[in-house]
Amino acid sequence: MKMVDEAEVTAAAIGPCAAIPAEHMGFIRETLDRVGDKWSLLIIAVLEPGPLRYTDLQRQVPGISQRMLSLTLRQLAEDGLITRAAYAEVPPRVEYTLAPLGRGLHEIVTSLIGWAADHHDEIRANRERAATTGS
Amino acid sequence: MKMVDEAEVTAAAIGPCAAIPAEHMGFIRETLDRVGDKWSLLIIAVLEPGPLRYTDLQRQVPGISQRMLSLTLRQLAEDGLITRAAYAEVPPRVEYTLAPLGRGLHEIVTSLIGWAADHHDEIRANRERAATTGS
DNA sequence: CTGCATCCTCGTTGATACTG
């Protein structure tokens, strides 16, 4: 719960200076660094259909190393975006599930992915045209 | 194709493969690396109210270096997310404007920022609790 | 199977100085 009233935020946003007041830059960057890193978003995305085990994740996110998988998973769990359920059995089994918080984020992620899917051709074209023009 | 292990079966049972097919991973990552980097999103955000000059951007995005500002600006322009208008006058003047493509992205960005604003306290709390529990 | 520790590489960033 933040103590700032929404109207006040909006008023500040449309104000003369910037869409994002300096006070907000901090946690925006902070949050973005979490979800915007190389793997978090992908993990959240593949976790959406249902719980997955460590090895499954490694298979479904091609290119990720064990190190990064462990690291990202831990971080995501610490942030409460996913939950970790470890079964002390033999063989060991650990399942990762999308927590409600992560699920909320997934909505946004889906939008972003949709946008990427819709416009990546356009972006590509723009980039190549720029490269051609520039050379 | 008959080497179907349990993980594959489980994944298949939940859904076809994943929320994100492997074919999409590429440009998702590609797009995310664009907009998810340290500065692009901030620049897009501050550009939303209207065109800004180089120095204005440097002022409104505190902490950014000239190098990163130039780099990010150029990349954004090449991708067609912003437009660059240079007036060969004296003194030199260059204005950067949010292009339609960038404006579309801004919608998503706004959602993400909203989510960050709504949940950063929660994330913080979760993280600290995890740290406490873990130690 | 799950995951951590170590080492090492390499890309990204920032500081500084310089040009049109």
Added chain:
DNA sequence: CAGTATCAACGAGGATGCAG
């Protein structure tokens, strides 16, 4: 004012090996 060029530093990330 609006950049570009060079250098140095930092940190993310990959490979490997080992432990529970």
